[in-house]
Amino acid sequence: MAQSLESFIDLLDPTTLPRVIQIQSGIYFQGSVYEMHGHECCLATGEIIKVIGFKIDKVKVESCDGIENTKFRNTVELPLDYPGFFKVLADPCPYASISDITKSIKIGHNRLGHPHFWSNMDIQVNDIFIKEGEHIVLNSLAEVDGEQYMNCTVIRESQNETVRLPLTYEGTFYECEDDQFYTLMEIMEWKIPKQRRRVVKLAKTLAAWEPNLLNEYLQSDLSLVPVYEIQAVMNLRKDIVHIPSNLDVEVVDVTEVSDINTFVQPLSLIDLFKRPDEDFPLLAEIIEYPDQQHIYNSLKAGKVIVIHEKHFAKTTIVSENRSDLNKKHFLIPKSYKGRFKRRPREFPTVYDLELAIKSNEHLHVIATKEFKSDYEEFSSVCVGDQFIVYQCQSMEVSCEGDKRIVEALACEKIMGKDYEKVLLPTYIEGSFVEVIHDKKQYNISDICKDFSLPFNVKVSVRDLSINDNLAALPSLKIEEEIADPCLLVSLLDSPSECFNIPVQRVNMSIQVMQEPARNVPSSTPKTIVEEINKDLYYRLRKYAKSTLHPPPRPPKKPQSPITSTTLRPFAPQPRKLNPPKSPKNSPTEMPRNKPNSQEHILDITAKTENILHSVTITEHVKERPDHSALETDVALLKAASLAIDVENLNLSDKHDYEYIDEDKIEDLRKQLNKNDHQNKKNCKKKRENH
Structure with missing residues (x-):
């Protein structure tokens, strides 16, 4: 039809x-x-x-x-x-069975592959009862005793239920409303x-x-x-x-x-790589080959090639050592004959130093950022301090009365001709630059084997067998060694020209020929330094080793509780009877883009001093028969001092602090004055009774 x-x-x-x-x-x-x-x-x-x-x-x-x-x-x-x-609107047309849904909607393990449906009637499956309108999430297909089922989850407020619905189950199912946004x-x-x-x-x-x-x-x-x-x-x-x-x-x-x-049966390089090892070598003709892949310029449509074997080739990802976004990225094969000299590395934290000392040698660095330690167990750092880094160890420090274990690096601080043993916590947000004493030249395999990556180098001896464009760059960062799936390919009419073709990056269609390939030994693959774009670079880098943990968080600094003595001292002053009242502003009405206004902080400080002065005068009264009033004064004072921590406010801090409602301060002042007046009245009445 x-x-x-x-x-x-x-x-x-x-x-x-x-x-x-x-x-x-x-x-x-x-x-x-x-x-x-x-x-x-x-x-x-x-x-x-x-x-x-x-x-x-x-x-x-x-x-x-x-x-x-x-x-x-x-x-x-x-x-x-x-x-x-885009927001996806629910399909108004119903589905007659679970099988109809699976034939129309794609279901997979991805979070996007779990569609939600609801039924316009109640469903009873074994001992599970699904009410009309409840959301049913379709998760995956399953087969039990030759019958196919759909693994589902019923969304409920108390606890979700797992249920298995047969594909043959008939009903009336509608797609649920979706509140998510999708590309x-x-x-x-x-x-x-x-x-x-x-x-x-x-x-x-x-x-x-x-x-x-x-x-x-x-x-x-x-x-x-x-x-x-x-x-x-x-x-x-x-x-x-x-x-x-x-x-x-x-x-x-x-x-x-x-x-x-x-028909011609074109195959991709990935299809060929999936074949068993016994199928190689084989003879093939190139059917389609894009012209933009010029690094393999000998490979053209119509050429007959010999595919010798499939293997995983060691390739190294290298980037130009620059801070801007225009830096270049390269893939260097193991056969690269150039030589490298080391260049200084930069380490933003002590934790990065810990990752770098996994090589056999010790690390010599200079600090370029100051750090002041809050614990006597750890050393402070000044700009220009030099350290020899040895190994990581655990230290016990006291923090807010509790003992905590903190990772630290055992180092020697260079003091002229002397050395002082110090400990640097791994959470330091300092900055260090490596001092290079090594004048040796290394090939790419030795660097990946003997040193921790990333590793900074410069080409000292270029590879004369190719047009080596790496030698012109002042500094390179060797980032990661990957195993690249490749096919070893040579031209039938030119067996000496052999290539390692990466199957995931080269788009080529070939047709396998019926004629068996002659058992011709392959020559050494041609060395090709491949410059890659940013998209391919990030796609390769996302497969980086996941064994590295993020830097440790620093322990909390011990903070003493805030009392009236933590505020700056002041001399008792006569309290103003009628202080000017500022316009009413709630915390949400105050502008939030000026949390560090110095004038506002000084104004709050003056109001706090007035409150504290009122309590000071009250406490000089020797006889306080009304203990509840005193407790109220103390509670109000604590509330005021906790709300206005003047000494702990940092004018350079960028945190989004809330402003204090001045009406609340005024209410506190009135309450303190009322209590003070009542206490004086009670004391006077008591003296008259005596």
Whole structure:
């Protein structure tokens, strides 16, 4: 049965590839092939095509009046990396069974692959009862005794329930409302249902993106339609053709009546790497090879190559030692013949020193930042102090009355011709620069083997076998050694030219030939220093060793409780009877961008002194029959002194302190004056009675 190409791809299960289709009604694009950017747009009626893959190329956005109204007004195409966030609207059409959901929605171990649904009727599964409207999270597929189930979680306020629903379970299931925001790439990968439209709402745009085109869409719902790029092979062509899925073409699936082996069977380098070792060596022809990968300029489409073996090659990630964002990144193979000399390293903390002393030699550093120790067990640091770092050890320090274990480095402080043994805690936020005494020259393998990375070097002897662009750089940072999956490849007509081809970074399509490869010994691979872009650099660096722990947090400094003696002393002064009242400002009404205003702090200090002075006068009364009043005074004084810690306020601190409501200070003052007046009145009455 014929169907549109777009519908065929939308329903196609990637696990059933390859599929053979026949064009029922062709199309011819009347234009230059250079305008189509390598995409195939001329398909004749009756032509046979083998589909070997497909991927989402872009997204067609259609504006609609509502979720159920599909009268579209305009269409805009957006790339997958569109800088914005979208809110996914729930699909109003129900699903008839759990199986229907799994056929339409992608379910996986990723957090995005756990869709939420609810049922419009109660569900009883074994001893678990699911009420109507409760959220059911679909987690993963499972098979028990030959029957397939869906592992689910029922979201409840008290405790979530785990339940297993059979795929054959029938009911009426609706998609739950989703309050999360997603990028266009995330929606296309996880949230696009098959044979259904996904309606979203644009929540936020992170950058300017043709605002004239999107202004009319901001207030309406958007329907997303993916446009696929199909990779296919034709009978009379060896190269892979790329066909957009939105061509006006009707096709029919003829896989069952076709011989797939009559087509060219292109393979990627990753596909070849998955083959067993017994398949190598093998002979292959390059079908497709991008021109931008010029570092392997001998490899071109149509060349016949011998693939000798697969292996993991040791490669080192190296970056230009600069502080700006324009620094270059390189991949250096183990066969690099250049030599390096050491360059001084910089260590922002003592913890970084601990990581660096794992090599066999001791570390000599100079401090470039001052540090004052709060504990007598540890040494303070001044700018210019020199240390010989030996090893890490644990120390017991007293902190707020408790004994705590703190990691510290055992060092020797250079004092002229003498040495003083000191301890430096690993949490010091100082700065140290390495002193180099080593004049040796090292190759790349020795550095990765004998020293802790990262490691600063400079090329002292360039590799004369290549155009060594590393020698022109003043300083390099050797960051990490990785195992790169590679294929050892040589040209059939030039066996001496041999390459290590990284399968994850080189896009090449080849066809394995039926003729067996001759057992020709491979020569030494050609040394290639590869400069990589930032995207590839960060993609490789994310696989860094995860055994390193973050720097330790410093122990809390002991702080004495705040009392009236911790405030600066003052002489008793006559209290002003009617101090001027400031305008009423609540803490939320005060401006929060001036927390360090010195005038405001001095004003608060003066008010605090007035309060404390009132209590001082009261305490001079020798006879206090009303003990509750005295307790009230003390409580109010504590509240005032805790609220206004003048001595501990740091004018250079950037913390967001709250201002104190001056009305509260005024209420405290009135309460103290009232208590003082009552106490004097009681004392006078007592004397008269005596």
